[in-house]
Amino acid sequence: MDTTASPKVTVIIPVWNGGDFIGNAIASVLAQTLGDFELIVVDDASTDNTVDVVGAIHDQDARVTVLHQPERMGVSAARNRGLDMARGAFVAVLDADDVWLPQRLAIMVDVLEQHGVDLVADQQTLVEFGTGRTLGLTMRDAWMQGGADIPLSDFVLMDWPGRKDTRNIGLIKAVMRRSTIERAGVRYDETVHLGEDFLFYACLLVSGARMRFVSTPLYAYSVRTHSLSQLTTPTTGQIEVNRLLREWLCAHGRQRADYARVRMILDYREKALWLQYLLWSLQTRHFLLALRTLPRIGIDVCFLWVMDFVRRKLHLVQSDFNPAIIGKIERRMPLCRPP
Incomplete structure (x- = not known):
């Protein structure tokens, strides 16, 4: 890798046993209309031909570098x-089985530079692994419009559990x-195996x-089509x-004007989340697990959810646990005091 000049963008691809598909991900980066980048592929102790595939590409393009993990340590x-090896002014992460459109880096970097923001995220197309069949979009269109900054509180509400109008x-x-x-000192939490991206971005927003x-x-x-349900099934992870983000907020965000609201x-x-977990437990007939979950929810949330459920059934509104319930909670209960 050329150490005399820093590239505009560092692209990071973590991979484990991705020899069958890592080539497509790398090809989509090399095809970018913005060519001023370095590509760091971090091999997480693969046991297949991943290293050979990436090594062959490196021989053809010196912008591609491979780092080897001594043992499998996970995507984070x-x-x-x-991140520790990155030299670019901007950082982009790509999963080994995903691909970019050729103009992605150019468009995203232009937004970063034109508006002086720190993070830019784009709409995504969900594609079936192996077939390439389009399954729809990730985010609700209304969230992607307007060109305004996304407040921390809105970012968290976008991931409100039980929503059926969007993915995670x-x-x-x-x-x-x-x-x-x-500057924020944020890194991916290596103890987290689901939701590490959400936590990473939210911690940056807190900072x-x-x-x-x-x-x-x-x-x-x-x-993978068999994993579609995992995108919406509630988990203790x-x-x-959520707990880790609350801890980060308390440690680094107490001076924020919206601290009390975000904490609430x-x-x-x-x-x-526990409510969704309770409903899942009941649907799957894990009744003992459901019983143990009840104390974690609280009678206030149970009452408001039941009222919201009845209202929706009476009006035949096809939705799920409504984020607008936050407004009801704010009006009815004195929960805005910091701990």
């Missing part, structure tokens, strides 16, 4: 290794200013980063991510 550790906001792959990441969305789908997100949202988001 691999991304952190890439954590699926997005932002292009970011490396100086902002370093004062500015974020915008681009409405054009420039990222093709590969999905999501609850742990996170508190009720945790209860809403």
Whole structure:
């Protein structure tokens, strides 16, 4: 790798046993109309031919570099290794089984430079792994419009549990200013195996980063069809991510003007996650698990959810747990005091 000049963008691809598809991801980066980048592939101790595939590409293009993990440590550790080695003014992360449209880097970097923001995320096309069949878009269109900064509170509400009008906001792959990441001291949490992207972006926003969305789908997100339900099924891992974000907020965001509101949202988001977990437990007939979950939710959330459920049934509104319930909670209960 040329060490005399820093590239504009560092692209990081973590991979484990991706020999059959890593070539497509790399090819989509090399085809970018913005060519001033370095590509760091972090091999997470693959046991297949991944290293050979990437090595052959490196022989043809010196912008491609391979870093080897001594043992399998997970995607977050691999991304952190890439961040530690990054030299670009901007950082972009690409999953090994996903691809970019050729103009993606140029468009995203232009937004970063034109508006002075720290993170830019784009709409995504969900693509069936293996067949390339289009399955739809990741985000609701209304969220991607307007060209305004996304407040931290809105970002968290976009990932409100039980929503059926969108996928998990954590699926997005932002292009970011490396100086902002370093100044905030944020890294991917290596103990988290689901929701690490959401936690990473939210911690940056807590630390004062500015974020915008681009409405054009420039990222093709590969999905195994059998795992589609996992994008919406509640897990205790999501609850742990919520707890970690609340801890980061308390440690680094107490001076924020919206601290009390964001803290309140996170508190009720945790209860809403437990509520979804309760409903899942009942649907799957794990009744003992459901019984153990009840105390974590609280009678206030249960009451408001039941009222919201009845209202929706009476009006035949096809939606799920409504984020507008936050407004009801704010009006009815004195929960805005910091702990």
